[in-house]
Amino acid sequence: MQDETLTPAARPIRSRLASLRRHPLALPAALTVLVAVTPLFLASSYHYRIAALVLIFALACLGLNLLMGYAGQISLGHAGFMGIGAYAVAIGPAHLGLPSWLSLLAGAALSALVAFIVGRPILRLKRHYLAVATLGFGLLIAIVLTNEAEFTGGPDGMAVERMQLFGWTAKGTVTWYWISAITFLLGAKLALNLIDSPTGRALRAIHDGEVAASVLGVDVARKKLAAFVLAAVYASVAGSYLALFNGHITPDVAGFLRSIELVAMVVLGGMGSILGSLVGTAVLVVLPQTLTVLHDYEHMVLGLIIICIMIFLREGIVPTLAAALGARRS
Amino acid sequence: MIVLSTDRLSISFGALRAVDRVSLEVEEGLVFSIIGPNGAGKTTLFNVISGLYVADEGRVLIAGEDVTALPPDKLARRGLSRTFQNLQIFFRMTALENVMVGCHRHEATGLIADLLHLPAVLQQNRRSRERAMAALARVGLASMADQPAGGMSYGALKRLEIARALASEPRLLLLDEPAAGCNAVETEEIKAIIRALAADGVTVVLVEHDMRLVMNVSDCIHVLADGHTLAEGAAAEVRNNPAVIEAYLGVHGTREAALAVG
Numbered sequence: 197m198q199d200e201t202l203t204p205a206a207r208p209i210r211s212r213l214a215s216l217r218r219h220p221l222a223l224p225a226a227l228t229v230l231v232a233v234t235p236l237f238l239a240s241s242y243h244y245r246i247a248a249l250v251l252i253f254a255l256a257c258l259g260l261n262l263l264m265g266y267a268g269q270i271s272l273g274h275a276g277f278m279g280i281g282a283y284a285v286a287i288g289p290a291h292l293g294l295p296s297w298l299s300l301l302a303g304a305a306l307s308a309l310v311a312f313i314v315g316r317p318i319l320r321l322k323r324h325y326l327a328v329a330t331l332g333f334g335l336l337i338a339i340v341l342t343n344e345a346e347f348t349g350g351p352d353g354m355a356v357e358r359m360q361l362f363g364w365t366a367k368g369t370v371t372w373y374w375i376s377a378i379t380f381l382l383g384a385k386l387a388l389n390l391i392d393s394p395t396g397r398a399l400r401a402i403h404d405g406e407v408a409a410s411v412l413g414v415d416v417a418r419k420k421l422a423a424f425v426l427a428a429v430y431a432s433v434a435g436s437y438l439a440l441f442n443g444h445i446t447p448d449v450a451g452f453l454r455s456i457e458l459v460a461m462v463v464l465g466g467m468g469s470i471l472g473s474l475v476g477t478a479v480l481v482v483l484p485q486t487l488t489v490l491h492d493y494e495h496m497v498l499g500l501i502i503i504c505i506m507i508f509l510r511e512g513i514v515p516t517l518a519a520a521l522g523a524r525r526s
Numbered sequence: 527m528i529v530l531s532t533d534r535l536s537i538s539f540g541a542l543r544a545v546d547r548v549s550l551e552v553e554e555g556l557v558f559s560i561i562g563p564n565g566a567g568k569t570t571l572f573n574v575i576s577g578l579y580v581a582d583e584g585r586v587l588i589a590g591e592d593v594t595a596l597p598p599d600k601l602a603r604r605g606l607s608r609t610f611q612n613l614q615i616f617f618r619m620t621a622l623e624n625v626m627v628g629c630h631r632h633e634a635t636g637l638i639a640d641l642l643h644l645p646a647v648l649q650q651n652r653r654s655r656e657r658a659m660a661a662l663a664r665v666g667l668a669s670m671a672d673q674p675a676g677g678m679s680y681g682a683l684k685r686l687e688i689a690r691a692l693a694s695e696p697r698l699l700l701l702d703e704p705a706a707g708c709n710a711v712e713t714e715e716i717k718a719i720i721r722a723l724a725a726d727g728v729t730v731v732l733v734e735h736d737m738r739l740v741m742n743v744s745d746c747i748h749v750l751a752d753g754h755t756l757a758e759g760a761a762a763e764v765r766n767n768p769a770v771i772e773a774y775l776g777v778h779g780t781r782e783a784a785l786a787v788g
Binding site for chain 1: 576578597599602603608614616617618627628630631643690691
């Protein structure tokens with residue numbers, strides 16, 4: 197619209213740049229380059245560990261962002277699905293003799309099933325009511341994981357066997373960086389595919405107007421459920437990775453604070469932004485680590501930074517910066 | 527052929543009988559208008575027909591099939607589409623994407639296919655995009671396809687809603703006050719669009735307060751007052767019907783009007 201203000205010569209270059217940015221492979225390519233280049237800046241095993249954690253949580257946030265940022269439905273119990281995934285790879289090998297990779301898939305399938313069953317009645321609720329219902333669901337999972345001590349080790353948690361694939365053992369921070377990186381890229385690509393599909397358009401339509409969407413033939417309840425199940429699978433796989441990476445797991449993985457943290461990551465990075473899922477996670481994982489130099493003031497400063505980000509970058513980090521960048525360019 | 531008919535359709539909200547035994551029949555390919563004073567029950571009738579409200583009594587039939595109490599998305603799949611009096615736009619999507627949602631009832635890809643972007647999905651996306659572009663062109667918005675809907679003018683949004691409804695290729699299009707809040711120029715544009723739709727054989731049911739527009743485009747006019755049917759007929763018949771004039775102007779106003787005219 198504001199292209200008239202440009203000089204005629206500048207227009208083609210700008211529009212070519214803009215169309216390059218809009219190209220469907222632009223973001224996947226950028227993300228690939230990002231995770232490929234990041235190791236150049238990782239000096240120690242500790243750095244790799246933080247980077248792998250960022251990618252694992254970003255994977256969970258991708259799914260939650262599909263639910264929150266696209267379909268417009270909140271889940272305050274999403275860590276519950278991380279818990280299911282995490283304990284699947286712990287219990288599967290320990291109690292059932294299943295290989296880790298199969299336990300991971302079984303955990304994802306179980307999460308999908310649980311989401312499907314729980315989601316049907318829960319997703320009829322809206323806003324605060326949905327928030328409270330999902331919160332209850334998350335608490336329920338955490339309580340089950342704590343109380344079924346015979347299987348889960350109770351509050352102390354349990355050890356998780358290393359994942360083995362064809363005789364190769366997945367261990368070490370560098371290995372897990374690459375495993376999480378590749379899975380994150382795959383997850384991001386699937387999410388981007390979905391957004392640019394009939395289902396994705398239906399979800400975004402539901403976010404902006406359920407009535408209008410239903411009048412256009414969108415089965416609102418079914419699409420919301422699909423987003424919920426999908427988000428559960430993302431979280432479950434992330435939970436499995438977290439358990440396999442750490443080698444030990446406690447019910448905290450499914451706890452209320454974890455759920456809130458996931459929501460904060462999505463909102464901070466930007467609802468409805470795939471890149472935002474990564475950026476929001478990076479901020480909330482890396483920042484507490486760097487702020488430890490402040491000792492006693494660590495949590496206070498972290499809180500202040502989050503508040504400031506939300507005040508000054510209201511739409512989340514990525515969408516706000518993208519809008520500012522777009523406005524400056526045109 | 528009768529595309530839409532209602533049979534003694536009624537709905538109450540508490541003590542208020544908003545729609546009271548309304549029966550109407552809409553012929554295929556015609557522009558059928560529903561008019562009446564504020565609060566006559568026009569939009570409520572629309573909401574019952576399009577499945578947003580469930581009727582207390584009576585039936586709704588589309589092409590002879592009983593569709594009473596079907597949810598809106600099922601009705602949409604049977605070819606009913608509508609617009610809203612107070613805009614229901616997907617503001618975070620572009621104009622084109624808004625209209626592509628209108629294609630939803632023709633899109634038949636599954637969740638897994640969508641996630642994997644199977645060739646069928648890409649083909650579907652292409653088809654929906656073409657269909658949506660054609661619908662945008664029909665309402666004169668083709669040049670704004672890539673604009674975010676949130677930044678468009680009110681008049682453009684009114685037309686965008688029509689394009690979105692058209693993209694579903696409805697056999698029956700319900701327009702709820704398409705010209706409400708539009709200026710004279712925008713109203714002319716809406717009028718031209720309705721005319722063009724009628725010429726293309728789309729059956730249009732119109733609720734509208736702008737009488738010039740209604741009288742101009744309608745083949746048949748159905749008048750509601752206090753939830754029940756007052757009259758039905760061609761523009762000229764309805765305009766001269768004393769009961770209709772009285773409903774709009776009141777008994778006193780009618781006398782004044784008669785004095786003024788004559």
